[in-house]
Amino acid sequence: MALKIYGIPRSRAFRTLWMAKELGLEYENIPIDTQGGSRAPDFLKINPNGHIPAIDDDGFVLCESMAINLYLAKKHARGSLYPIRFEDEALTWQWSFWGMTEIERPLLTALFHRALLPEDKRDAKLADENEHQLGRPLMVLDAAVANTPYLLGEHFTVADLNVAGVLSWARPARIDLGHVPKMADWLKRCAERPAARAARELQR
Ligand SMILES: N[C@@H](CCC(=O)N[C@@H](CS)C(=O)NCC(=O)O)C(=O)O
Known part of the structure; x- marks a missing residue:
């Protein structure tokens, strides 16, 4: 299943989309907005904080833009985008x-x-x-x-x-x-x- 990235590109989800592009990942962008979308009941099941971005990586759900990028880089690019030392x-x-x-x-x-x-x-x-x-x-x-x-x-x-x-x-x-x-x-x-x-x- 492709990585799901929740959040419109004109938001902090930009950081995650940039990372996905750096890594060449296949992903689906679900355009949750900041005008109510991030507070809708269905999205609150993904991120109860009511904020974008969030990801669903094959069932593993994570929020916080910096944590998401650190996770994706470490998972897919140790030794290049993510340092080893x-x-x-x-x-x-x-x-x-x-x-x-x-x-x-x-x-x-x-x-x-x-x-x-x-x-x-x-x-x-x-x-x-x-x-x-x-x-x-x-x-x-x-x-x-x-x-x-x-x-x-x-x-x-x-x-x-x-x-x-x-x-x-x-x-x-x-x-x-x-x-x-x-x-x-x-x-x-x-x-x-x-x-x-x-x-x-x-x-x-
Ligand atoms: N520390 C969080 C902040 C997330 C955040 O505040 N996102 C804004 C959009 S850029 C948001 O979801 N705003 C809508 C709301 O709070 O209802 C992160 O870096 O992911």
Whole structure:
């Protein structure tokens, strides 16, 4: 049975769809939306949290975008997208948790208040404050990719995908990346991968 990926591509399910494309997996995308779909009784049986993405991998159900990507990469791509060395695996977790805890919320707040909310509901000051909060973490990321093309070194891994997946909101949120040029180059390298492009196509 093909992997089922629940969630419309214009959501955090984008991260999982990008991973599925990197891995060349056969999958079925079930377009659960955020306008009620994720709270419908049938979907709550899949993810009682009422959030997308979630997957059903031959009966194994999992939610949380970062966990899903770590699972899929470890299952299908140990030694390439998923590292083998314990230390590299730990760094992969570090960067994935970092993406969720250090940058996701301020980035999403800026995105909502600059692009997603109806204009009369946007708070420009709040958006600016949240962009300001991103200053330090983005400098940390800039330093991490100053001397190597990817977070773990020479090769793109799930660590890059998970962090770049979150940072795919930077452009629509109009985050100024001028002070973090190495990070901006890294983000471009990640975003230009064929699998990332293919996943973005699904958002059109
Ligand atoms: N930490 C979760 C967050 C999931 C999440 O909040 N997804 C949003 C869409 S991007 C959602 O399901 N919103 C609809 C709702 O909460 O009803 C993850 O990374 O998977």
